[in-house]
Amino acid sequence: MRRAVGKGPFCRAPPVAAVRRTRRWRRFIGILPQRSLLLLLLLLLLVAVMSVTDLFSVIQSSLSADQDVREEIRKVVQVLEQTAREILTLLQTVHQTSGLKDVTKKCQKAREHFAAVRSQLDELKTKFPADQYYRFNEHWRFVLQRLIFLAAFVVYLESETLVTREAVAGILGIEVHREKGFHLDIEDYLSGLLILANELSRLALNSVTAGDYSRPLRISSFINELDSGFRLLNLKNDSLRKRYDGLKYDVKKIEEVVYDLSIRGLGKGDAPIEGKVPEK
Amino acid sequence: MVSLSSGGFRKRKHDNMQPRNRKEERESKVNPASPVLLSFKSFQKELDAKHDKYERLVKLGRDITIESKRIIFLLHRVTSIDDIEELLNESEARFRDVRSKIQQISQELIGEDMCQFHRAFSPGLQEYVEAVSFQHFIRTRSLISLETINRHLVFTPTEVEADNVENSALSDSLDEKQEEKSLCLQVTPTDYLLGIADLTGELMRMCITSVGNGDIETPFEVSQFLRAIYDGFTYIGNTGPYEISKKLYTLKQSLGKVEDACYTLTVRGSEIPKHMLADVLSSKTSMSEHEEGV
Numbered sequence: 284m285r286r287a288v289g290k291g292p293f294c295r296a297p298p299v300a301a302v303r304r305t306r307r308w309r310r311f312i313g314i315l316p317q318r319s320l321l322l323l324l325l326l327l328l329l330v331a332v333m334s335v336t337d338l339f340s341v342i343q344s345s346l347s348a349d350q351d352v353r354e355e356i357r358k359v360v361q362v363l364e365q366t367a368r369e370i371l372t373l374l375q376t377v378h379q380t381s382g383l384k385d386v387t388k389k390c391q392k393a394r395e396h397f398a399a400v401r402s403q404l405d406e407l408k409t410k411f412p413a414d415q416y417y418r419f420n421e422h423w424r425f426v427l428q429r430l431i432f433l434a435a436f437v438v439y440l441e442s443e444t445l446v447t448r449e450a451v452a453g454i455l456g457i458e459v460h461r462e463k464g465f466h467l468d469i470e471d472y473l474s475g476l477l478i479l480a481n482e483l484s485r486l487a488l489n490s491v492t493a494g495d496y497s498r499p500l501r502i503s504s505f506i507n508e509l510d511s512g513f514r515l516l517n518l519k520n521d522s523l524r525k526r527y528d529g530l531k532y533d534v535k536k537i538e539e540v541v542y543d544l545s546i547r548g549l550g551k552g553d554a555p556i557e558g559k560v561p562e563k
Numbered sequence: 564m565v566s567l568s569s570g571g572f573r574k575r576k577h578d579n580m581q582p583r584n585r586k587e588e589r590e591s592k593v594n595p596a597s598p599v600l601l602s603f604k605s606f607q608k609e610l611d612a613k614h615d616k617y618e619r620l621v622k623l624g625r626d627i628t629i630e631s632k633r634i635i636f637l638l639h640r641v642t643s644i645d646d647i648e649e650l651l652n653e654s655e656a657r658f659r660d661v662r663s664k665i666q667q668i669s670q671e672l673i674g675e676d677m678c679q680f681h682r683a684f685s686p687g688l689q690e691y692v693e694a695v696s697f698q699h700f701i702r703t704r705s706l707i708s709l710e711t712i713n714r715h716l717v718f719t720p721t722e723v724e725a726d727n728v729e730n731s732a733l734s735d736s737l738d739e740k741q742e743e744k745s746l747c748l749q750v751t752p753t754d755y756l757l758g759i760a761d762l763t764g765e766l767m768r769m770c771i772t773s774v775g776n777g778d779i780e781t782p783f784e785v786s787q788f789l790r791a792i793y794d795g796f797t798y799i800g801n802t803g804p805y806e807i808s809k810k811l812y813t814l815k816q817s818l819g820k821v822e823d824a825c826y827t828l829t830v831r832g833s834e835i836p837k838h839m840l841a842d843v844l845s846s847k848t849s850m851s852e853h854e855e856g857v
Binding site: 334335336338339340341342343345346347349350414415416417418420445447448461462469470473508509511512513515516517518519 | 597598599600602603604606607609610611613614674676677678679681705706708709752753755756788791792794795796798799802803
């Protein structure tokens with residue numbers, strides 16, 4: 284190649300790259316004595332054809348590494364579950380007769396607990412590669428749904444509105460979209476809302492016992508809105524669908540409460556009239 | 564408002580409308596575009612898109628399963644050394660189809676979390692592993708490694724590549740690499756193991772039929788190989804997922820059958836002089852095959 288350049292630009296040389304390639308190749312072969320070439324081939328063959336035992340030990344090590352990751356995740360999830368239980372017991376007090384009086388204070392306390400949740404979720408994020416969310420998903424799925432429910436419950440008690448997906452993600456300190464890291468799966472969010480509906484049907488009952496006759500009406504319209512929202516979805520035959528099937532019983536329960544109140548003139552009187560007659 | 568809705572309700576009740584529809588209409592009258600309903604509409608879109616993708620992947624996975632099964636049947640037709648090359652070539656051509664299906668899966672998964680949809684196509688991948696490793700065994704009498712399988716499943720997209728060449732020659736290689744990365748579908752260790760466990764069943768069949776064909780080498784090779792695989796599985800033990808322990812039971816049965824066949828071959832082989840063995844084998848082995856079949 285150098286010689287070709289040395290002859291000047293006027294000589295007709297074959298394309299430079301082609302020359303370079305063939306010459307290099309020849310030089311490479313030339314350098315290697317026949318025996319070492321054979322050895323090289325043999326070595327390549329050995330690497331290519333690994334023994335069955337080697338192959339299985341490779342697989343085994345990857346499996347046990349996987350198990351280690353799962354073990355780490357399980358530890359963090361356990362702590363998370365503990366925190367979730369604490370928040371739940373805090374919020375459960377609204378069902379008591381005098382429970383609804385200092386709701387704001389309870390919500391504040393719950394929000395303080397959510398700070399702990401955020402730090403624990405941050406720890407969870409460090410335990411596995413960010414792009415393998417769905418690989419280990421099942422470990423925290425349950426607790427995450429509980430936490431979504433708790434966040435939604437707090438927001439409901441504060442403002443009587445349905446928490447948005449963004450707001451839940453904000454409360455839990457996670458992302459809404461998958462691309463950005465540890466995120467809030469839409470099915471988990473919806474499951475959390477269904478738990479909320481169940482809890483609210485209980486609250487409607489208990490608030491009547493506590494003498495608050497207007498709350499069931501508000502809960503009723505809230506749940507109805509939620510119900511019609513869920514009816515827009517085309518659910519597959521999975522766990523979410525099963526849970527959704529329970530929603531109609533919550534709706535029914537609340538409507539019965541509203542019926543009982545309106546028939547006795549205890550509500551404000553603008554209750555939607557239901558055709559169903561509750562059995563007594 | 565109250566009387567209106569209740570009146571509407573009564574009317575519809577007489578019309579024998581389903582209660583579900585009635586309720587829905589009442590809701591939509593109350594709040595046609597509340598933020599809740601609007602957000603649920605976007606959820607609907609999101610969920611539908613996800614379910615559609617899942618269905619498409621399931622379909623592709625089924626196609627892969629079917630085609631892989633056919634390849635395995637094809638490979639079982641190997642009886643003598645003469646037609647082995649022909650059959651292997653044909654299977655290679657068929658593998659190209661399967662790989663193009665897998666490429667479609669990987670295209671579906673661009674920008675997605677693979678594990679999210681893994682269940683949709685994992686049976687297909689296992690079947691593919693089974694077929695590929697079976698072919699590999701017939702060709703080289705060794706176990707294909709997970710890396711080798713995965714190396715075949717790295718796709719260079721032809722259209723994108725062509726575009727790159729046209730656009731810029733310099734960034735060409737870089738872009739290609741990135742595309743390659745996004746377009747490879749990795750077989751997970753679990754899928755690999757389950758596929759290999761299925762492979763042992765095929766090997767058992769191959770062993771028994773080869774005995775029937777008068778091949779005295781193959782059964783011993785197969786039994787050696789199966790023993791190694793069995794050792795490998797026991798080495799993994801219960802670190803693996805739950806499904807593997809189930810497969811281990813079948814694997815042990817297959818191994819037992821193959822070892823029995825080898826035993827029969829050895830015992831009867833020692834009774835008969837070598838030059839007569841080939842003549843006697845056909846009748847004798849069909850008997851042993853009968854024994855194994857029971």
